[in-house]
Amino acid sequence: MKTQRHATSLEIICFYTGFVVYCMSLLMIIPLLTAIVYQEWNPALDFLVGISGSLIFGLTLMIFGHGVQGSKSDFHWKHGFAVAALSWLFLTFLCAIPYRLSGHNPSWLNSMFDVMSGFTTTGLVLTQDLDHLSNALNMWRHMLTFIGGQGMVVLALTFLVKEARGAYKMYVGEGKDIELLPSMKGTAGQIWKISLIYLVLGTALLWVTGIAIGLRPDSAFLHALYIFESAWSTGGFAPNTQNIMYYHSVVYETITILIFILGSFNFGLHYAMWHKNRRELTKNIETRSFFITSSLISVLAVLGLSKLSVYPDALSAFRRVVYNVLSAHTTTGFGSIYARQFAREWGDFGIFLMVIAMLIGGSACSTAGGFKGLRVGIVFKGLLMDIKKLLSPERNLRSYTYHHIKNQVLDDAVIKSSALIILCYVVLMTIGTLLGAYYGYPLSESAFESASVAGNVGLSIGVTTPDMPTLMKIYYIFAMYLGRLEFLSVFSLLGSIGGGLRHLWKRTSKLSYSA
Amino acid sequence: MEFNKDELKGILSELGLVLTFIAVITAVTMVLMA
Numbered sequence: 001m002k003t004q005r006h007a008t009s010l011e012i013i014c015f016y017t018g019f020v021v022y023c024m025s026l027l028m029i030i031p032l033l034t035a036i037v038y039q040e041w042n043p044a045l046d047f048l049v050g051i052s053g054s055l056i057f058g059l060t061l062m063i064f065g066h067g068v069q070g071s072k073s074d075f076h077w078k079h080g081f082a083v084a085a086l087s088w089l090f091l092t093f094l095c096a097i098p099y100r101l102s103g104h105n106p107s108w109l110n111s112m113f114d115v116m117s118g119f120t121t122t123g124l125v126l127t128q129d130l131d132h133l134s135n136a137l138n139m140w141r142h143m144l145t146f147i148g149g150q151g152m153v154v155l156a157l158t159f160l161v162k163e164a165r166g167a168y169k170m171y172v173g174e175g176k177d178i179e180l181l182p183s184m185k186g187t188a189g190q191i192w193k194i195s196l197i198y199l200v201l202g203t204a205l206l207w208v209t210g211i212a213i214g215l216r217p218d219s220a221f222l223h224a225l226y227i228f229e230s231a232w233s234t235g236g237f238a239p240n241t242q243n244i245m246y247y248h249s250v251v252y253e254t255i256t257i258l259i260f261i262l263g264s265f266n267f268g269l270h271y272a273m274w275h276k277n278r279r280e281l282t283k284n285i286e287t288r289s290f291f292i293t294s295s296l297i298s299v300l301a302v303l304g305l306s307k308l309s310v311y312p313d314a315l316s317a318f319r320r321v322v323y324n325v326l327s328a329h330t331t332t333g334f335g336s337i338y339a340r341q342f343a344r345e346w347g348d349f350g351i352f353l354m355v356i357a358m359l360i361g362g363s364a365c366s367t368a369g370g371f372k373g374l375r376v377g378i379v380f381k382g383l384l385m386d387i388k389k390l391l392s393p394e395r396n397l398r399s400y401t402y403h404h405i406k407n408q409v410l411d412d413a414v415i416k417s418s419a420l421i422i423l424c425y426v427v428l429m430t431i432g433t434l435l436g437a438y439y440g441y442p443l444s445e446s447a448f449e450s451a452s453v454a455g456n457v458g459l460s461i462g463v464t465t466p467d468m469p470t471l472m473k474i475y476y477i478f479a480m481y482l483g484r485l486e487f488l489s490v491f492s493l494l495g496s497i498g499g500g501l502r503h504l505w506k507r508t509s510k511l512s513y514s515a
Numbered sequence: 516m517e518f519n520k521d522e523l524k525g526i527l528s529e530l531g532l533v534l535t536f537i538a539v540i541t542a543v544t545m546v547l548m549a
Contacts, residue, residue, distance in 0.1 A: 197518065197526070254537065261533050274525030281532050291536060298540055302547045314548040318541055326540075 009496075011065040012075060013082045018061025020087040020153060021094065025054030030143060031098070035136035043102065043136040050097035057094060081492035084153050085485060092116050092477075095144060102137050104128050109473055110466060116477045118144035120484035121367055123236025123333035123458020124476070126466050130241045135222065138239045142229040148484075149233025149263070149367030150195060154188045180271045194270045195232060202228040202259045206252065213249045223247075231259035233367040236333025236458035244334040250319060256334060257326055264290070264330035264362030266374075268405045285381070285402045286363045289373035294329045297357045298322045304349040321350075324459065328357040331369040333458025342461045343445055351444045351461070358448075358455040359425060369456025369483055371425040374404060375418035382415035424487050428479050429454040439469050453479045 007015075028051045035044035092115050099111035110126040117124045118141055127133070133141075180187045203224045210220030223239060230237045240246045244253060262270075269287065272280040281287055301321050311317045323336045342351060361370010385400045392398065400410040408414075429450045436446025441463055449463035453476045464476070482490050 197522075201526070257537055258530070258533055261536070262529060265529075270525075270529070273529050274522040276521055276525075278525070278528045281529065295540060295543070299543060299547065302544050306548055311548075314541075314545040317548050318544045322540055322544055 005067070006074070007065075007068045009076075009079060011067040012079050013065070013086065014061045015065030015068040016079075016083045017086045017090065018058045018063075018065060020083065021054060021058035021061060021090055023058075024091050024095065024147070025051055025058055027143065027147065028054065028095075028098070028140070031136040031140040034139045035134065038135045040134045040136050043098070043134040046098040046101035047136060047140070049101060050094070053097055054091075054094040057090065078492055078496050081488060082496055085490050085493040087153065088119060088481060088485065092119065092481075095119075095140075098137060098140055099127065102134070104133060104137070106466065109470065113473055113477055114141070115144060116480050117458065118235065118237065119148035120456045120480040121145055121149045121233045121235040121331070121369065121458075122453065122456045122480045122484075123230070124453065124460060124464045124480075125237070126464065126473075128466060130239065133239070138222070138226060141237055142226040142235075142239075145233045145235030145237050146195075146229035149235065150191055154191055180268060190271055191267050194267060194274070198232060198259070198262065199228060202232060202255075205255055209249065209252050209255060210247075213247060213252065227256060228259060231256045231332060231334070232263040234260055234263050234330050234332040234362060234369070234456075235367075236327070236335075238334070244323075244336055245338075250315070253319060253323055253336060256332075257323065260327065260330045260332040260334070264332075264366055264368040266363040266365045266405075268365055269363065272405055280405065283403050285377035285404050286373035289377035289380075290329070290363065293360055293373070293376065294326060294357070297329065297353050298325045301325050301350055301353050304353070305346065308345070308347055308350075310345045325354065325357055328354050328452075328457055328459055329360060329362070331358065331361045331455050331457045333452070335459055339460045339462040342448065342459075343442075348444055351448050354459070355429075355447055355451040358451040358457040358459070359429060361455050361457075371422045371455075375422055378402060378410065378415060378418040379422065381410055382412075382418075385410060385415075421486060425454055425483065428482060432475060432479055435472055435475055436463060439472060450479070454483045456480060456483050 028047050032044055032047040032051065035041070035047060092112050093108075095118075096108065096111035096115045099105050099114055100108055104127045105111040105114065106128075113124075113126050116122075123145070127141075180190045203221075206224035206227055207217075207221050210223050211217055215223060226237070226239050227244075229235070236243075238244060238246065244256060247253070266284075266286060269280055269284055298321070302317050305311060305321050306317065311320055320337050323334075326332075327334045327336075337345075342354070346354070359370055360376055361372055362368025364372045364374045381400070381402050388400075389398075401407045402410050429447070432450030432453055433443065433447045436450060437443050441449075445461045445463055448459075448461040451457070452459050452461075463472075
């Protein structure tokens with residue numbers, strides 16, 4: 001009887017990582033077509049090179065791991081985490097090819113910074129002369145941030161012909177952990193359905209508004225598409241250097257607020273709302289947490305800045321203060337003031353509030369970053385639970401719950417894991433702040449930029465520039481990556497590499513000893 | 516991709532609640548700046 005061989009860990013990781021890379025490389029066809037439509041021949045060539053390089057790399061990995069097909073493969077959690085973490089790393093390099101060839105980025109590091117910023121829906125930019133980018137590269141930048149918000153693994157799962165073994169583990173590895181349907185392919189499909197329906201509605205709304213404020217219809221459409229992709233994915237990219245100020249329109253700004261708040265909500269919440277569970281929006285612990293913290297920070301920021309007499313009336317306070325607070329809290333990063341205005345006009349109080357908003361972020365399993373309203377809610381409720389336990393005569397007899405899509409038990413393990421992730425974000429932000437201070441940036445500015453990076457926000461106070469120190473660029477890339485994948489996948493990948501190296505070292509030592 | 520009446524109601528509920536939030540926060544800003 002013929003026994004089926006077991007696929008090795010390396011084969012499993014190579015095959016699925018190759019598959020994600022392969023799917024992403026096919027998407028470069030869209031900017032290539034854009035280049036052809038707009039007769040941008042140099043960018044078309046850049047994308048042809050990018051597609052070829054990515055396809056060759058992805059297919060090579062798949063061929064290397066082809067043993068997975070037709071063999072028994074035990075897909076462990078470490079494989080899922082490694083596939084997610086490695087796909088993001090490889091794609092950061094491969095998707096940077098058109099950026100580097102465009103001439104708008106003087107180095108690979110700057111190109112990879114912008115790609116990581118797009119994938120992680122951060123929105124910080126090192127690309128120069130944004131106002132004169134080709135339509136193809138603009139299409140690519142905004143597609144990257146849109147796809148990054150959905151998740152590359154989610155994208156790849158929707159391409160699968162049948163359910164893959166370990167699909168859920170790859171999906172969790174990308175920082176998403178809600179099962180909307182029993183199959184992962186179905187869940188990925190639902191995530192895309194929600195986003196694509198909002199894409200049509202949001203783009204149409206922004207398009208009409210764009211025409212009304214004086215943009216040419218074709219230009220208004222492209223702007224609408226780009227701004228929707230950025231807002232929904234809480235990315236913050238815009239096709240011009242002035243970001244959202246370019247439009248000079250309170251209506252346009254309000255529509256973007258609507259889109260980025262919706263984008264920062266959990267996909268599970270959208271799914272519940274769309275399936276007759278309308279009270280979920282007001283019952284859910286993370287939306288409650290978001291509405292409370294964002295209102296509180298907005299009120300404090302308006303009070304603080306009115307004391308400094310920076311903005312003369314309510315309309316400008318809404319457009320310049322509340323807009324930026326909500327943009328920071330949802331980790332979008334659209335700015336309605338210039339970067340240096342934060343440093344010159346907002347004072348330490350305003351900057352500190354923005355740091356808090358950026359670190360809290362949006363919802364879990366959404367396109368947003370930060371340590372998430374869910375964890376803030378859980379830790380706060382855990383604190384209340386401990387106080388109640390101390391005061392209650394029944395002490396440990398009572399069980400406590402919180403509502404997130406369904407009622408869930410609030411136990412010490414949940415509180416501990418939430419607190420640990422929050423701690424990881426604070427450490428990540430603190431290291432970035434110290435690094436900035438080491439290079440001579442003022443502490444408050446360094447903290448602002450570091451929080452923006454760790455929380456995948458994208459608002460800048462002026463630290464992120466093409467001539468910033470190389471070490472800071474590398475750290476920011478790493479921090480965006482860690483913040484987006486919520487640490488677990490990256491730590492697991494590092495653990496697997498460390499374990500593999502130790503195993504190799506032991507085998508080599510054993511061989512040399514026996515020789 | 517199918518799209519039914521319940522999903523449309525879901526979208527309208529989401530839009531309504533977020534718009535209400537924006538309206539409330541705008542009103543609060545107006546009061547604070549008055």
